[in-house]
Amino acid sequence: MRAPEMLFLFSLVAAMRTVMRVRGMAVQLTIIGMLVAAVTAAPEFPIAKPGCRDRCGNVSIPYPFGTGPGCYLDKPFLITCNHTFSPPKAFLETSAINVTEITLEGKLHIEQFIAKDCYNASGKTDNNIPSLTLSDFIISDADNMFVSIGCDTVASLRGNLKEAGSNENEYEVGCTSSCNSLKYVPNDTCSGIGCCQTSLAKGVDDFNISVTSKTDHSGILDFSPCSYAFIIEEKRFNFSKSYFKDLENVDKLPMVVDWSIGKNSCAKVKTNTSACQGNSTCYDPDNGNGYLCRCRAGYRGNPYLSNGCLDIDECTDASVKHNCSHICTNLLGNYTCSCPKGYRGDGRKNSEGCNRRRSLVIQIVVGTGGGLTSLLMGITWLFWGYKKWKLLKLKERFFRQNGGLMLEQHLSRREGPVIETTKIFTAEELEKATCKYHESRILGHGGFGTVYKGTLTDGRIVAIKKSKTIDQSQIEQFINEVVVLYQINHRNVVKLLGCCLETEVPLLVYEYVANGTLFDHIHDRSKVSAFTWEIRLKIASETAGVLSYLHSTASMQIIHRDVKSTNILLNNSYTAKVSDFGTSRLVPLDQDELSTMVQGTLGYLDPEYLHTSQLTDKSDVYSFGVVLMELLTGMKVISFDRPEGERNLSAYFLCALKEDRLIHILQDCMVNQDNMRQVKEVANIARKCVRIRGEERPSMKEVAMELEGLRTSAKYPWTNDESYIEETEYLLGKSMEIVGFEEMAGTSAGYHSLQNHLMQSLGGGR
Numbered sequence: 001m002r003a004p005e006m007l008f009l010f011s012l013v014a015a016m017r018t019v020m021r022v023r024g025m026a027v028q029l030t031i032i033g034m035l036v037a038a039v040t041a042a043p044e045f046p047i048a049k050p051g052c053r054d055r056c057g058n059v060s061i062p063y064p065f066g067t068g069p070g071c072y073l074d075k076p077f078l079i080t081c082n083h084t085f086s087p088p089k090a091f092l093e094t095s096a097i098n099v100t101e102i103t104l105e106g107k108l109h110i111e112q113f114i115a116k117d118c119y120n121a122s123g124k125t126d127n128n129i130p131s132l133t134l135s136d137f138i139i140s141d142a143d144n145m146f147v148s149i150g151c152d153t154v155a156s157l158r159g160n161l162k163e164a165g166s167n168e169n170e171y172e173v174g175c176t177s178s179c180n181s182l183k184y185v186p187n188d189t190c191s192g193i194g195c196c197q198t199s200l201a202k203g204v205d206d207f208n209i210s211v212t213s214k215t216d217h218s219g220i221l222d223f224s225p226c227s228y229a230f231i232i233e234e235k236r237f238n239f240s241k242s243y244f245k246d247l248e249n250v251d252k253l254p255m256v257v258d259w260s261i262g263k264n265s266c267a268k269v270k271t272n273t274s275a276c277q278g279n280s281t282c283y284d285p286d287n288g289n290g291y292l293c294r295c296r297a298g299y300r301g302n303p304y305l306s307n308g309c310l311d312i313d314e315c316t317d318a319s320v321k322h323n324c325s326h327i328c329t330n331l332l333g334n335y336t337c338s339c340p341k342g343y344r345g346d347g348r349k350n351s352e353g354c355n356r357r358r359s360l361v362i363q364i365v366v367g368t369g370g371g372l373t374s375l376l377m378g379i380t381w382l383f384w385g386y387k388k389w390k391l392l393k394l395k396e397r398f399f400r401q402n403g404g405l406m407l408e409q410h411l412s413r414r415e416g417p418v419i420e421t422t423k424i425f426t427a428e429e430l431e432k433a434t435c436k437y438h439e440s441r442i443l444g445h446g447g448f449g450t451v452y453k454g455t456l457t458d459g460r461i462v463a464i465k466k467s468k469t470i471d472q473s474q475i476e477q478f479i480n481e482v483v484v485l486y487q488i489n490h491r492n493v494v495k496l497l498g499c500c501l502e503t504e505v506p507l508l509v510y511e512y513v514a515n516g517t518l519f520d521h522i523h524d525r526s527k528v529s530a531f532t533w534e535i536r537l538k539i540a541s542e543t544a545g546v547l548s549y550l551h552s553t554a555s556m557q558i559i560h561r562d563v564k565s566t567n568i569l570l571n572n573s574y575t576a577k578v579s580d581f582g583t584s585r586l587v588p589l590d591q592d593e594l595s596t597m598v599q600g601t602l603g604y605l606d607p608e609y610l611h612t613s614q615l616t617d618k619s620d621v622y623s624f625g626v627v628l629m630e631l632l633t634g635m636k637v638i639s640f641d642r643p644e645g646e647r648n649l650s651a652y653f654l655c656a657l658k659e660d661r662l663i664h665i666l667q668d669c670m671v672n673q674d675n676m677r678q679v680k681e682v683a684n685i686a687r688k689c690v691r692i693r694g695e696e697r698p699s700m701k702e703v704a705m706e707l708e709g710l711r712t713s714a715k716y717p718w719t720n721d722e723s724y725i726e727e728t729e730y731l732l733g734k735s736m737e738i739v740g741f742e743e744m745a746g747t748s749a750g751y752h753s754l755q756n757h758l759m760q761s762l763g764g765g766r
Helices: 003-015 017-022 025-040 243-249 360-401 404-412 417-421 427-433 472-487 518-523 533-552 607-612 617-633 649-658 676-689 700-712 728-732 738-745 754-759
Strands: 079-082 089-092 098-103 107-113 115-120 123-128 131-133 144-149 152-161 169-178 195-198 204-212 226-233 252-258 280-283 292-295 299-301 309-311 327-331 334-338 442-446 449-455 461-467 496-500 507-511 557-559 568-570 576-578 585-587
Touching: 107 226, 115 204, 115 243, 144 152, 144 169, 144 243, 152 226, 169 195, 204 226, 226 243, 226 252, 292 299, 360 404, 427 449, 427 461, 427 496, 472 496, 518 568, 518 617, 533 557, 533 568, 533 576, 533 617, 533 676, 533 700, 557 617, 607 617, 617 649, 617 676, 617 700, 649 676, 676 700
Parallel strands: none
Antiparallel strands: 079 089, 089 098, 098 107, 107 252, 115 123, 115 226, 131 204, 144 195, 144 226, 152 169, 152 204, 280 292, 299 309, 327 334, 442 449, 449 461, 461 507, 496 507, 557 585, 568 576
16 A cells, blocks of 8 residues: 555544444444545556546546646647547547547557448449548558459558658558359458458558449349448458448448657667656657656556556555465565465475475474385386386287298398388377277177277378187187288288287288268268269279289289278278278189188178189179179168068079169169160179179179279270179078078188188278
């Protein structure tokens, strides 16, 4: 509390002594408390000269501004308070410039007219060209911007730049915006479509705004009848399409003016004792000439008044957070911290603080406790060190057990791209990539494990397969197959990036494919409408190309053995990525077929392979033919919701072809007159792929060439094979009851290599 306030309070207390003689003590204390509160609640820091008004309506008027003689610095700082308004309004000097706020940081908030150019069907209805001239102040370039709004608007701002030591220079800036529909005008963004904005130059002290149109808003009168242009405070402007009509009823918008005192900088007025007196300092404004004042640190008030900057009591002022932990003592312009008796330290929260002085007994207890703590920490460190050593030994055992040494030997004997692209990951890398296999990272579950989404340290997003079981008897075969998979370098195959062998079961790391599976896009009604024939034909062609590559181009023939729509992944551009080689087999160059335990998926399984257990590349051809039928019809390959004769898609499709009912079973959203020929040719390819005898089926290379030809030319001459599928009823016969299919379609019967367990399909997109 300042000295004048203290004197006033003491006089009030003295005046109450008479009251104290005749009234009860409780009443006396209550009245004194109310008087103290009234004094302390009074304004602490005056903003106007003594005897001068410091408000006009809702606007505070700090000196050097004022409303009467002797209350302002000089003419530019005169504020005229007009009481004909309720509440009264403040105007700069005797002008019509309405002042809404004045800050001691050199900002003057005013309202300024909008330039308008409006039309209706009869012609121009309104044209307003505002201007503004400031004698000593500058339009703020940091707080304002020039804006034009309208769908047929050409606006310009002309003014003068005031530069120190030189004459004023002419200044002009323009803004154009156009549009022919509200559809393309974005909300909350002044991007040039219906709205244009630009920054202002420094030193502008007057301006004229003009706005015109090119075509008198012809064709857009219903939603944009006017063109507008204005300078506005940037933080008060957020563009909206509603401005096209709402601004018709608005005359003024907020703008900010930079004010300063005089023409000379601080360097020139530092010898002038009337500039920034007392506990204040001088600084130069960012825009314009002259100087400004601010209170020194630890002081607050109006730096333009004599002794206007008063000391802040940092210890009691709620707006100032002091740094003392116990005792705070106010000083002029600062404060100091100290500790109470029996404590030591500097009393500051971010430093030593205050600590109680310890006795000898306490020191002994603390010392003993510290020694025991150190001993316990040492034992704990040794225990964790031992656990870490055991973990390293366990990882080494798993690495050897999972064929790590064998894999390293295979990779060291190979050259070129295999060495460059393969990687053996550590368990820590994959734990970090998946947030320790957090459930939020799960992409899908399957019979043999879980797929997680992970992010490697280099930023790559990957899919990580973590299996549940392991078969130690076929580790060598697994390693050989992994090495071969590393060699598959095809844009339409999900790339195997590496593996981790330090865990109980190996982990496989694949590239991440973001757009789900082909199955999702065929059978999800929300996605079918966007899944056009062209996209389906592209996916079919790319998938056939991959299988052709695996069968005839890879260094050793690879039979996928589980071709189905859930194992064909799609990226964001609908590029096919064949995945899940968990049941695949490698065929030596001198063999045409392999004898294996039957594996596959119900509905896609080759019936010849099912009966003979002889796996050939034609088994993949059959499964691909079923995928083509799925692409054409949008039906699931096995569905117990359909009538008995239609449950197996392959048999139902062949029957429809034989009875010339193809058009009735195609998915409606993709068929039209332009692509019907292509659809029929793809249906014919599918029919040939699912012939009962494998030797009668085409090779995947032939299928891929036919599909690619269809993609590149709608008029490509194809050979129409009119022969009908043999033994159609074979697929529906009693020897293939659904129970039998289910027993033989399980992925756990048969080939028990470690690769089966690690790479089994999880039925979802990575």
